[in-house]
Amino acid sequence: MLRLTGRLSRGAVVAFAVVCAYGAGVATGADPVSPARAVPDGVLDDAARRISRESALPAGRDDLRRAAVEGMLRRLGDRWARYYTAQEYDDVHGRLTGRYSGVGLWLGTDEGGGPIRVASVQPGSAAERAGVRVGDVITSVGGRAVGGWGVGAVAAALRGRSGSGVELRVGRGSAEHRFRLMRDAVRSGDVTVEQRSSDVQVIRVGAFTRGVGRQVREAVGGRAERHRGGLILDLRGNPGGLLDEAVETSSALLPDGVVMIYERRGERPRPLRVTGPGDGRTPLVVLVDAGTASAAEVVAGSLRDRDRAVIVGSRTYGKGSVQEPVRLRDGSVIELTVGRYRTPSGRDLDGVGIDPDVAVSADRPPGEAMRRADEVLRGLLAAAPTRDRG
Secondary structure, eight states, X not given: OBBEEOOBBTTBOOOSOOSSSOXXXXXXXXXXXXXOOOOOSOHHHHHHHHHHHHOSSOOOHXXXXXXXXXXXXXXXXXXXXXXXXXXXXXXXXXXXXXXXXXXXXXXXXXXXXXXXXXXXXXXXXXXXXXXXXXXXXXEEETTEEOTTOOHHHHHHHHOOSTTOEEEEEEEETTEEEEEEEEOEEOOXXXXXXXXXXXXXXXXXXXXXXXXXXXXXXXXXXXXXXXXTTEEXXXXXXXXXXXXXXXXXXXXXXXXXXXXXXXXXXXXXXXXXEOSXXXXXXXXXXXXXXTTOOTHHHHHHHHHHHTTOOEEEESOOOOOOEEEEXXXXXXXXXXXXXXXXXXXTTOOBOTTTOOOOSEEOOTTSOHXXXXXXXXXXXXXXXXXXXXXXXX
């Protein structure tokens, strides 16, 4: 499984990893991670043993081993490399495949560290019903302060048996808010379809988890009269997900051709093409913002490059790299960057992102971008006969 996801940076709310809530990644085939060679007992183990036994400052060997692995990843200079315990990675994998019980949150941190924030809230989840908001800072879970905890630890604390409750406290501005959330089994809620008017539909994709592409294709291929006036694909706050689901989503809106170009070290660039003919005619607007990252940028970039959609909103996050997990002998996992992707025209989005065709300031209320999308759709619909005659 490969992984495509963003992180919180410069105020952009983008989850880089989640566990009790969501994960993001790229799947290219089978789900199991690849095995790694066993590392012989040597200098690292000897150092961990001596430090834990002789240092005046207490340190467990497990903590020291983790620090060693994370130190190697830092030395690599791979900003997206991660280390997960077996439980942490199982949580991420469970979110990708829809097999977990939780409260419906994406969690993340700023690029340089800092507090753990809510990056996205799953529609219809316990968190949404209670009023948890994107940007909220997690301060305690189950009555325990989370200072010094990692994202994985907070996520694990939020997850649990379906029907059980958990207390969540968050900081929002200068105020603190307390929520009592009931955990529930995950349901397919990353795609929602809303009737904007009698003939305009909004398809909201919160993340590219397993099955999302099929759901988008079903929505697009449904009753044509419901979107005769156009489609709005809302990718705002979407931190990424499974690459094959992103490709399938683009395919649902393209008749044929290339969706993206995948480049892996030591291999020739490989174009990923439309999986099956989709709707190439219905007027289409894609909504994006600074939280639109990674696999979500694959979709927006492919539809823009293929002259299929008008992009409305603010500049996207800008992540064009792909990660792959490797299972270690104790069940833990390291993720390394193994490749990059480009848009069909060959553009590298890493560190650049996608500038919208119609800009809407990020400081404006969310409804402003939707209003502009409506205006663009009306313009596209009015121009359609002229284009068809041309």
